[in-house]
Amino acid sequence: MIKTISYLGLGTMGSGMASNLLKANYQLTVWNRSAEKCEPFARKGAHIAETPADAVRDVDLVMYSLSNEQAVDEVVFGTKGILSGIKAGQIAMDMSTVLPATSLRELEAYAKRGVDFLDAPVFGSKQESADAKLWIMVAGSKTIFEKVRPVLEHLGQTVHYFGNNGNAAAMKLVGNLIVALEMEALAEGLVLAQKAGLDLKTVMEVVKVADFRSPLLVSNGQNILKRDFSTSFALKLMLKDAGLIEKFAASLSSPIPALRVAEKNLESAVALGFGKENACALIKALEKEAGVEVKE
Ligand code: NAP
Numbered sequence: 001m002i003k004t005i006s007y008l009g010l011g012t013m014g015s016g017m018a019s020n021l022l023k024a025n026y027q028l029t030v031w032n033r034s035a036e037k038c039e040p041f042a043r044k045g046a047h048i049a050e051t052p053a054d055a056v057r058d059v060d061l062v063m064y065s066l067s068n069e070q071a072v073d074e075v076v077f078g079t080k081g082i083l084s085g086i087k088a089g090q091i092a093m094d095m096s097t098v099l100p101a102t103s104l105r106e107l108e109a110y111a112k113r114g115v116d117f118l119d120a121p122v123f124g125s126k127q128e129s130a131d132a133k134l135w136i137m138v139a140g141s142k143t144i145f146e147k148v149r150p151v152l153e154h155l156g157q158t159v160h161y162f163g164n165n166g167n168a169a170a171m172k173l174v175g176n177l178i179v180a181l182e183m184e185a186l187a188e189g190l191v192l193a194q195k196a197g198l199d200l201k202t203v204m205e206v207v208k209v210a211d212f213r214s215p216l217l218v219s220n221g222q223n224i225l226k227r228d229f230s231t232s233f234a235l236k237l238m239l240k241d242a243g244l245i246e247k248f249a250a251s252l253s254s255p256i257p258a259l260r261v262a263e264k265n266l267e268s269a270v271a272l273g274f275g276k277e278n279a280c281a282l283i284k285a286l287e288k289e290a291g292v293e294v295k296e
Contacts, residue, residue: 002091002151004026008064008075008082010037013095013122013233015156016129017065017155022046023156025148031055035077053085061148062086063120064251065095068240069102088114091144095120097176101251107140116144118268119165120173122156126232131279133157136243139168173248176241177259181218183238184262186217189281190224190294200225201296220280225296236275238268238282241267264275 003026006273007018010032018041021028023279028046030038031054038048052075056062066072067273072094086092092110094103094117103119107184110117118140134156135260140143145161152159162168186207193203204221207213223229242263249256268285269275 003062004059005061008052009066012126013129014065020132020155029055044249051080052082053080056085060090067172069098084107086115093118093120097121098171100169100176103169105167113257119169123175137162137168137171173245177245180262181258182216183282187286191290193285194292194294209247224280224283224294227295229281231278233279235277235279235281238279239270
């Protein structure tokens with residue numbers, strides 16, 4: 001049974017998950033590059049580690065949620081990284097959004113040390129992470145999955161098993177392809193509605209009930225109308241994911257023409273300086289082109 005856990009990466013997603021692990025009474029060790037983010041966890045009884053290598057010593061399970069491939073490279077493979085502290089018999093689980101190929105590279109490195117590895121990315125954002133309502137996908141050994149499932153049930157509302165390592169990472173990119181296209185569709189639709197002089201509150205009332213409705217369209221549409229771009233899922237992370245989807249699709253010769261359009265608008269919005277805002281700030285690139293601002 002898993003009792004001791006290390007969580008590395010206390011950003012938007014990691015901080016919610018680490019809080020819920022404490023609430024579930026696991027003995028928790030935390031590490032974050034910017035050390036001040038560890039302090040609230042120490043006050044609630046977590047141990048603070050100085051390096052990733054120190055963080056992972058002697059715990060049953062090591063979990064991490066990091067920005068991108070570079071962060072995973074540094075925290076897992078770097079000097080004083082996880083691999084220099086972890087030992088045979090421990091379990092490592094990457095919850096970041098990365099390429100399936102990166103998960104396989106992690107698998108290989110851990111396997112050389114007798115460490116079991118799962119890729120376990122998530123859907124949901126800041127609120128779902130804080131409320132333990134994530135939608136979690138897991139790939140790797142079924143036996144190890146069954147061992148960590150009780151932990152994941154403290155973090156999410158669903159847990160889906162995807163078989164071989166890399167498959168959960170692949171599913172995350174499939175889902176984020178759909179997310180990016182929904183966000184692009186919402187932005188294009190709202191700019192067109194504004195240009196057409198429609199009452200935007202009524203537009204959103206229809207979006208909420210019509211057969212094309214989705215929670216993502218509703219929450220982001222309402223935030224755009226309020227001009228609330230406070231960050232749950234940063235625009236620059238969505239651009240990062242678009243780059244991953246492009247690479248992954250290219251590796252399989254799978255066409256993604258619409259994603260390329262969304263990616264171009266994401267790039268424009270980041271170039272305009274909105275990278276740290278919420279992903280729905282994608283609309284700002286289209287607003288600039290259209291010469292309008294979409295608001296209530
Ligand atoms: P975030 O708030 O930006 O946090 C990123 C974390 O990675 C922070 O702990 C950050 O440390 C750390 N980090 C970044 N670069 C690093 C480096 N070079 N070395 C060590 N640590 C580094 O991001 P997030 O929103 O929590 O997302 C985390 C992961 O989950 C990403 O892969 C993202 O795509 C994915 N995801 C996000 C959402 C969402 O809605 N936000 C949803 C599903 C999946 P510092 O605190 O020092 O910067």
